[in-house]
Structures are given as structure tokens and as C-alpha cells.
Amino acid sequence: MEFGRYLIPYSNNQKFIKNCDPDKAAIIFKGTLKPDSMGYLTYNDQQVKQKYSYVYWLQNKHGKILGNPVCLKLRDPKVWMSQQSIEKTMDSLVAKYPKWAQKTTFGKTVNNLPINGLVVGNLKNALLLVGYTHAGESGAELHLATIAQLLKNNKKYFRKAGIIVIPVLNIDSRNLLINGQPDYVRTNANGVDLNRNFPANWEKPDNSYGIKTDDPNSTTYRGPFPASEPETQTLMSVMETYKPTVFFDYHWMGTITGCNLLSYLDDTVMKLELELYGKLFHDGFFSDQKIKPPFRIENSTKSGTTQRYAITVAKIPAFSVEGVKEVPVQERSHSDMASAEDQLEYKQKHYQAILSVLKYLYKNNTYTR
Numbered sequence: 001m002e003f004g005r006y007l008i009p010y011s012n013n014q015k016f017i018k019n020c021d022p023d024k025a026a027i028i029f030k031g032t033l034k035p036d037s038m039g040y041l042t043y044n045d046q047q048v049k050q051k052y053s054y055v056y057w058l059q060n061k062h063g064k065i066l067g068n069p070v071c072l073k074l075r076d077p078k079v080w081m082s083q084q085s086i087e088k089t090m091d092s093l094v095a096k097y098p099k100w101a102q103k104t105t106f107g108k109t110v111n112n113l114p115i116n117g118l119v120v121g122n123l124k125n126a127l128l129l130v131g132y133t134h135a136g137e138s139g140a141e142l143h144l145a146t147i148a149q150l151l152k153n154n155k156k157y158f159r160k161a162g163i164i165v166i167p168v169l170n171i172d173s174r175n176l177l178i179n180g181q182p183d184y185v186r187t188n189a190n191g192v193d194l195n196r197n198f199p200a201n202w203e204k205p206d207n208s209y210g211i212k213t214d215d216p217n218s219t220t221y222r223g224p225f226p227a228s229e230p231e232t233q234t235l236m237s238v239m240e241t242y243k244p245t246v247f248f249d250y251h252w253m254g255t256i257t258g259c260n261l262l263s264y265l266d267d268t269v270m271k272l273e274l275e276l277y278g279k280l281f282h283d284g285f286f287s288d289q290k291i292k293p294p295f296r297i298e299n300s301t302k303s304g305t306t307q308r309y310a311i312t313v314a315k316i317p318a319f320s321v322e323g324v325k326e327v328p329v330q331e332r333s334h335s336d337m338a339s340a341e342d343q344l345e346y347k348q349k350h351y352q353a354i355l356s357v358l359k360y361l362y363k364n365n366t367y368t369r
Contacts, residue, residue: 072180078340107234110189117166121158128244135174136184140167145347161361192223198309199226247318254333258323259285265299273317284356
């Protein structure tokens with residue numbers, strides 16, 4: 001039995017993988033594999049590099065390729081936290097700051113995994129942070145670093161303000177990426193785009209990204225009916241239970257996002273609140289820069305999104321936090337090639353952004369709901 005390996009410097013493209021030539025693969029094992037304790041034939045490839053994808057073939061002694069090629073990507077655990085590491089980090093923060101932080105199970109995923117998060121400080125005047133609504137995007141790494149720094153340096157603000165954080169909403173599909181799935185994953189385990197599944201103009205399909213949201217085979221499939229998914233129901237329940245003052249839903253691919261704020265601006269009643277909280281986030285994010293880019297909020301009219309539901313139904317000012325390819329770090333992240341150093345820089349930026357909003361909530365104690 002032989003294993004062959006083919007290196008892909010970077011790929012989110014299955015067409016490229018299918019066109020790889022097994023004759024050009026390096027033979028990395030030749031011989032007989034013995035079953036492990038579970039009966040699996042396992043080979044541990046020690047020659048791979050982080051951030052790269054590899055295609056593997058299995059060939060018998062007669063030179064016949066067995067089955068289809070398998071593609072895996074090795075992601076840097078310093079950039080992509082495993083779910084186990086996320087849970088341990090939350091447990092550690094609760095153990096270190098029991099007066100201020102509690103770990104909570106908000107709901108369950110399609111595969112019945114707990115959707116855990118943290119509630120910190122005064123929850124009557126809290127901001128809501130949600131990560132990984134789309135499995136291949138951003139959240140936990142930035143959010144937990146922010147919470148840790150706030151608890152270390154800024155506890156006083158939690159007397160009159162708070163934070164509710166769901167580091168990973170789409171746990172099932174994100175675990176695929178942690179375990180080597182090379183391609184970007186957007187939908188949940190049922191193949192539903194959670195950010196098109198909310199009961200906010202859901203009945204009107206759209207063609208965002210040129211893909212129909214009512215097509216069950218599309219990556220933006222809205223689901224069979226509004227709020228059909230347990231993850232969607234979980235987030236709706238959090239909004240109803242805690243009634244946060246403002247909500248930031250983190251997006252952009254590859255664990256890092258910038259400060260490109262999207263919201264549903266057709267609801268003019270909430271215009272002033274959106275401008276207020278958006279500007280606070282923006283100014284904090286760019287606080288280390290002498291010359292800041294102009295502040296703007298991009299109007300997003302897509303159906304079934306988190307921010308459209310939050311604004312029109314839950315009456316909570318809400319943003320989708322995105323990036324732009326013109327910024328090198330954000331471009332690298334969009335290609336799933338961000339480094340630990342890139343992430344460290346952006347953890348600080350998001351800490352400053354959230355701190356800016358938290359300070360305002362503390363000073364103004366705006367809770368009226």
C-alpha cells in the first residue's frame with residue numbers, strides 16, 4: 001500500500017483539487033499499515049506545514065488508485081482556536097473572575113452540541129457579541145481576547161454595563177474546519193445559511209453574491225422556513241431574554257475582521273442609534289491611528305439576516321462587522337492565511353472598539369427596555 005501527497009500552497013477551490021495529478025504526488029509511505037485500537041488504518045504525516053492544503057491518494061501494490069483523493073488543510077491552532085480551547089478559555093475566565101463572569105449554555109446546535117458563552121457585568125445594559133454565524137469567518141479569538149483584557153484592566157465599567165458573548169454560533173460546521181476541511185464553510189450542519197434564516201423579510205428570496213437564497217443547494221440557502229435552525233432560535237432567544245442595548249455580529253473570513261460596518265439602514269427610526277454605536281466602535285478600532293478612515297455604515301438590505309431581525313423585530317441596533325481586501329492583514333485573513341501576529345494586532349483593535357462602546361454604556365446607562 002502506498003500513500004501519495006500533493007502540496008497545494010493555498011486552495012479553497014475543489015476544481016483545483018480534482019485537477020491534481022496523482023503521478024506528480026510524492027510517495028510518503030510504502031508498506032503495510034496496522035489497524036489502531038479502533039480498527040482504523042492511520043498514517044501520521046509529519047512533513048506538513050501550517051496554512052497549507054494537501055491532497056492524498058491511496059494506491060495498492062499494483063498501482064491502482066483506491067477511492068477518491070482526500071484533501072486536508074492544517075490550520076494554525078494559534079490562529080484557529082479549537083472548540084475545546086474556546087471552552088477552556090471561558091472556564092478559565094470564569095474561575096479567575098467569578099464575581100464578574102459566568103458561563104452560560106444558550107442553546108444547542110443541529111448536532112446537539114451546547115452553544116456556550118459568557119455573560120459579564122451588568123446585563124441590564126449590555127452589548128451582544130456573536131461570532132462564527134458563518135463557520136469560516138470570525139469571532140471567538142477576537143471576542144475572548146477582548147473579554148480577558150477588559151476583565152484585567154477595565155472591570156469598573158462592568159458595574160453599570162455588560163457584555164453577552166457567543167464566541168461560536170455555528171459550532172458544528174466550524175469543527176469541520178478545525179479538523180482539516182480545506183474549503184470555506186458558510187452553512188450549518190443542515191446546509192442552511194444562518195444569516196439568511198431569521199424571520200425578517202425571509203419570505204422574499206434574494207440573489208446576494210449571485211446565489212439564490214431559496215435554492216437548497218446554494219451556500220446562502222435560507223432554510224425551509226423562518227428560524228428553522230436551532231442556532232437561529234438560540235440567538236433569537238438571547239435577544240429576547242437579555243434585550244441587549246447594541247449587537248455586533250462578526251463576519252469576514254479566516255478569524256480576523258476589520259471595521260467595515262453593515263446594517264439595515266432602511267429603518268430610519270433607529271438611524272441615530274446606529275450612527276452613535278457605529279461611530280463609537282469605529283473610533284475605538286482606529287484609536288491607534290493619527291489619520292482615521294472616514295466613518296460610514298453600509299446599508300445591507302438582504303433578507304433574513306441577524307441585523308435586519310435585530311433592528312426590525314427585536315428593536316436592537318445591530319451591525320455585521322466585516323473587513324475589506326484593500327487592507328493587507330484583512331486580505332490575508334480572507335484567504336485563510338492570517339498569522340498569529342496578524343491576529344494579535346487585531347485583537348487589540350477589537351478590544352479598543354468594544355471598550356469604546358462599553359465606556360459609553362457605563363457613562364450613559366442607556367438601558368430603557
